[in-house]
Amino acid sequence: MAVQTRATLHDVARLAGVSAKTVSRVYSQRDLVAPDTVERVMSAAKRLRFRPNLLAQSLRRGGGATTVGFIMGELLNPFYYTVAAGIERELALHGFALIVATTDDSVEGEARVADTLLSQRVGALLMIPVGEDQSYLEGERQLGTPVIAIDRPARDLVADSVVLANRAGAYEATRALISRGHRRIAYICNPASVYTQVERVTGYRAALASAGIDPDPRWERLLDDPASSPESVVRDLMVQPSVPTAIIAGNNRVCIGAVRATLEMPAPPALIGFDDFETADVLGISVVGHDPMEMGRRAARLAVERMRDPIGFTTQLELPTRLIARGSGERAPALSESSR
Amino acid sequence: MAVQTRATLHDVARLAGVSAKTVSRVYSQRDLVAPDTVERVMSAAKRLRFRPNLLAQSLRRGGGATTVGFIMGELLNPFYYTVAAGIERELALHGFALIVATTDDSVEGEARVADTLLSQRVGALLMIPVGEDQSYLEGERQLGTPVIAIDRPARDLVADSVVLANRAGAYEATRALISRGHRRIAYICNPASVYTQVERVTGYRAALASAGIDPDPRWERLLDDPASSPESVVRDLMVQPSVPTAIIAGNNRVCIGAVRATLEMPAPPALIGFDDFETADVLGISVVGHDPMEMGRRAARLAVERMRDPIGFTTQLELPTRLIARGSGERAPALSESSR
DNA sequence: TTGAAAGCGTTACCAT
DNA sequence: ATGGTAACGCTTTCAA
Numbered sequence: 001m002a003v004q005t006r007a008t009l010h011d012v013a014r015l016a017g018v019s020a021k022t023v024s025r026v027y028s029q030r031d032l033v034a035p036d037t038v039e040r041v042m043s044a045a046k047r048l049r050f051r052p053n054l055l056a057q058s059l060r061r062g063g064g065a066t067t068v069g070f071i072m073g074e075l076l077n078p079f080y081y082t083v084a085a086g087i088e089r090e091l092a093l094h095g096f097a098l099i100v101a102t103t104d105d106s107v108e109g110e111a112r113v114a115d116t117l118l119s120q121r122v123g124a125l126l127m128i129p130v131g132e133d134q135s136y137l138e139g140e141r142q143l144g145t146p147v148i149a150i151d152r153p154a155r156d157l158v159a160d161s162v163v164l165a166n167r168a169g170a171y172e173a174t175r176a177l178i179s180r181g182h183r184r185i186a187y188i189c190n191p192a193s194v195y196t197q198v199e200r201v202t203g204y205r206a207a208l209a210s211a212g213i214d215p216d217p218r219w220e221r222l223l224d225d226p227a228s229s230p231e232s233v234v235r236d237l238m239v240q241p242s243v244p245t246a247i248i249a250g251n252n253r254v255c256i257g258a259v260r261a262t263l264e265m266p267a268p269p270a271l272i273g274f275d276d277f278e279t280a281d282v283l284g285i286s287v288v289g290h291d292p293m294e295m296g297r298r299a300a301r302l303a304v305e306r307m308r309d310p311i312g313f314t315t316q317l318e319l320p321t322r323l324i325a326r327g328s329g330e331r332a333p334a335l336s337e338s339s340r
Numbered sequence: 341m342a343v344q345t346r347a348t349l350h351d352v353a354r355l356a357g358v359s360a361k362t363v364s365r366v367y368s369q370r371d372l373v374a375p376d377t378v379e380r381v382m383s384a385a386k387r388l389r390f391r392p393n394l395l396a397q398s399l400r401r402g403g404g405a406t407t408v409g410f411i412m413g414e415l416l417n418p419f420y421y422t423v424a425a426g427i428e429r430e431l432a433l434h435g436f437a438l439i440v441a442t443t444d445d446s447v448e449g450e451a452r453v454a455d456t457l458l459s460q461r462v463g464a465l466l467m468i469p470v471g472e473d474q475s476y477l478e479g480e481r482q483l484g485t486p487v488i489a490i491d492r493p494a495r496d497l498v499a500d501s502v503v504l505a506n507r508a509g510a511y512e513a514t515r516a517l518i519s520r521g522h523r524r525i526a527y528i529c530n531p532a533s534v535y536t537q538v539e540r541v542t543g544y545r546a547a548l549a550s551a552g553i554d555p556d557p558r559w560e561r562l563l564d565d566p567a568s569s570p571e572s573v574v575r576d577l578m579v580q581p582s583v584p585t586a587i588i589a590g591n592n593r594v595c596i597g598a599v600r601a602t603l604e605m606p607a608p609p610a611l612i613g614f615d616d617f618e619t620a621d622v623l624g625i626s627v628v629g630h631d632p633m634e635m636g637r638r639a640a641r642l643a644v645e646r647m648r649d650p651i652g653f654t655t656q657l658e659l660p661t662r663l664i665a666r667g668s669g670e671r672a673p674a675l676s677e678s679s680r
Numbered sequence: 681t682t683g684a685a686a687g688c689g690t691t692a693c694c695a696t
Numbered sequence: 697a698t699g700g701t702a703a704c705g706c707t708t709t710c711a712a
Contacts, residue, residue, distance in 0.1 A: 365697095
């Protein structure tokens with residue numbers, strides 16, 4: 001039960017009666033070693049339970065990194081963990097380990113975990129930016145650690161990025177509602193002052209404008225209050241003197257809140273959410289869907305490319321969305337509401 | 341735009357006009373260094389964008405690990421990622437970074453990623469065991485890497501573990517159904533030959549026995565077929581000559597399948613799921629709930645303790661479950677079905 | 681085909 | 697209060 005010490009290259013070399021370098025070669029350039037030497041080394045390694053130390057490997061000058069860091073808001077958010085899943089799979093394909101770090105979507109958290117990951121000497125930094133400004137990473141990028149921004153572009157930082165076609169998605173959803181006869185269409189989101197929402201609101205307004213509908217501030221609920229529940233925001237909206245006949249929920253959390261709020265209504269408004277979620281099909285909720293897993297995969301692939309080739313132009317990838325009709329978004333305006 | 345080289349302790353030392361060791365002290369035992377020396381070192385460090393290299397730190401003999409590995413089935417499974425969230429939070433509190441690795445719930449995957457993580461020299465290995473046998477890790481444990489099993493105990497391996505009170509939870513759910521008048525209670529799970537399901541089925545049968553109800557193989561759908569959809573299993577069950585009046589779904593996936601299958605039925609059976617899920621409250625589904633995040637936290641805490649104190653007895657933690665009534669589990673048997 | 685020596689960035693030990 | 701030296705486990709020259 002005594003805690004033994006871990007075998008090193010030298011221990012294996014001694015037992016096999018060769019030099020350390022030969023053992024090293026067996027693991028990296030096996031074809032340069034005589035077959036029977038390989039055999040002897042391998043059996044010595046097995047006997048000593050030898051396992052190469054990746055830390056020591058990447059410590060050498062020029063020894064590439066074996067890990068990649070991912071800075072995410074939290075592991076419980078479906079969008080975040082799906083992206084993480086895509087990243088992990090793609091990285092595993094290329095032999096990199098994934099270190100995840102969460103920030104609780106706070107700016108300080110982002111800087112703090114970035115620091116930790118860089119001290120771990122990750123080969124690349126993948127992140128869903130939170131703060132208004134990632135310039136604090138510019139120095140690190142110049143020192144050779146590429147940064148890949150996901151979902152939102154990095155600000156004041158040279159970085160590759162993978163984002164959604166947010167405007168186009170919101171535009172399409174809004175147009176779909178208009179084509180069903182809706183004119184009073186609400187857009188609800190929280191938080192609102194993030195890149196994705198700014199883009200989506202722009203798409204929403206553009207679609208209204210294209211149909212000759214003036215945007216109405218009463219139906220734009222652009223919140224930035226972590227405390228307010230999406231459900232109550234929707235309930236509040238629906239007891240005003242004039243109510244919308246359709247709602248676009250800016251993200252999955254707001255959408256679930258809207259579902260809760262409108263489920264029991266006799267004549268619920270049409271509803272389209274942004275981001276798909278697990279039971280949306282059971283509940284019959286139409287959404288602007290996309291593929292977060294693919295976002296993660298593409299981001300990871302960019303990271304791998306950058307690690308191999310640190311110089312070169314940065315890539316900005318925009319992934320498409322698609323409107324998934326499941327019923328809630330196809331409801332016509334209630335008759336009593338259709339007149340203005 | 342030329343890629344510079346990263347500053348080291350020596351670079352900082354040279355610029356500050358001190359020795360490398362002094363710089364090192366500034367970062368670890370600052371009170372042993374003269375205040376103005378600290379000042380000079382810090383400003384030199386800032387100028388060179390110096391950042392301590394954790395890889396080099398833990399390379400030294402006795403230099404503790406800074407990472408912990410978590411082997412999970414996949415990042416998209418709610419149970420898994422919630423556990424991961426708990427682990428990540430707790431580890432961050434203690435200054436450890438989390439490396440996640442997924443196995444697709446395959447035995448080979450488990451061995452493969454364990455190998456990778458051990459090569460990364462993680463300080464501890466957290467895992468939700470998949471295979472029937474984790475003895476392949478016993479050597480590593482003796483070499484000083486503690487293993488903590490989550491949700492299922494490790495087999496043939498000395499390891500701490502954190503599991504649920506599966507039997508008690510299933511017992512309670514079954515008793516609750518019995519007390520509502522149910523006698524034909526089905527138990528459905530897939531896969532069935534894992535520790536948790538064996539335990540839960542045992543609890544289910546014990547509850548039946550305690551009410552003098554003979555277990556009936558027709559209502560035990562213990563599958564081990566990844567291909568069969570839970571939904572179709574339930575549909576099939578409900579078109580038999582004799583149908584159950586209540587269903588217990590052994591895990592969240594089966595439960596969601598059961599919801600899909602029974603949603604449209606005029607007189608749906610009572611339903612209790614094991615594991616809570618996001619929209620269970622909206623759908624009114626009663627479940628045997630527990631706290632996966634807490635499981636992760638406790639497991640991480642055990643890992644930290646073991647890393648600090650490698651010897652000592654292993655701990656087996658059993659966390660409680662609780663029955664959450666939301667309607668679906670409180671339905672009485674349909675009248676036409678209540679006679680045998 | 682194989683080996684010796686130097687170095688990667690850090691800290692422990694022992695001096696000063 | 698500060699510094700030199702050796703060591704951590706590995707790979708890369710350069711030789712043999």
